[in-house]
Amino acid sequence: GAVVSQHPSRVICKSGTSVKIECRSLDFQATTMFWYRQFPKQSLMLMATSNEGSKATYEQGVEKDKFLINHASLTLSTLTVTSAHPEDSSFYICSAKGQVALREQYFGPGTRLTVT
Amino acid sequence: AQSVTQLDSQVPVFEEAPVELRCNYSSSVSVYLFWYVQYPNQGLQLLLKYLSGSTLVKGINGFEAEFNKSQTSFHLRKPSVHISDTAEYFCALDSSYKLIFGSGTRLLVRP
Numbered sequence: 640g641a642v643v644s645q646h647p648s649r650v651i652c653k654s655g656t657s658v659k660i661e662c663r664s665l666d667f668q669a670t671t672m673f674w675y676r677q678f679p680k681q682s683l684m685l686m687a688t689s690n691e692g693s694k695a696t697y698e699q700g701v702e703k704d705k706f707l708i709n710h711a712s713l714t715l716s717t718l719t720v721t722s723a724h725p726e727d728s729s730f731y732i733c734s735a736k737g738q739v740a741l742r743e744q745y746f747g748p749g750t751r752l753t754v755t
Numbered sequence: 756a757q758s759v760t761q762l763d764s765q766v767p768v769f770e771e772a773p774v775e776l777r778c779n780y781s782s783s784v785s786v787y788l789f790w791y792v793q794y795p796n797q798g799l800q801l802l803l804k805y806l807s808g809s810t811l812v813k814g815i816n817g818f819e820a821e822f823n824k825s826q827t828s829f830h831l832r833k834p835s836v837h838i839s840d841t842a843e844y845f846c847a848l849d850s851s852y853k854l855i856f857g858s859g860t861r862l863l864v865r866p
Binding site: 749 | 787791796797798799800801804806845849852853854856857858859
């Protein structure tokens, strides 16, 4: 149980375009989802927290107009990188929490974004 | 402020040898601690967690960790490692239902 998927696993896009990443909880309802960014050989940096049906809360220094997060249902959250630039290239990982074990996060497999 | 420190960026060890990956934390409130493993180009997998109760926590793949409040530590141990244990290991602290991660320790198991 507690499986989280991400799609796509890899994406290459051209500078200036937008790309959407999906995060789904497959076998539980995720009241809260988190989006992380990870640079090579570095730790995870929390970008934002999203609760179903409400606006995402962004961490300090994260541009909310650039990284649009939508949590429209209890099983789906999306991250849209708008007007992507090469410096946005990174590994993006989502995680989800259910309604019972509130201190446990279940992680997706990650999405490798490359902006050319 | 709450924080997690993993002092060792890389730990090389021979196969079948024991290993300890160190994690120290700083927190002024109740402590909830986790160890995750990350294989290349993959997400994180939970190895074990400390929420309350026994300070010795056993996890998957033969790993265990001990919560030491006086030392503010949560070191991860395995008595005998395998080549397949080669991966990145992250210690994390729950802070108001968000995770604060350490910088990670790369465990490199050599034959």
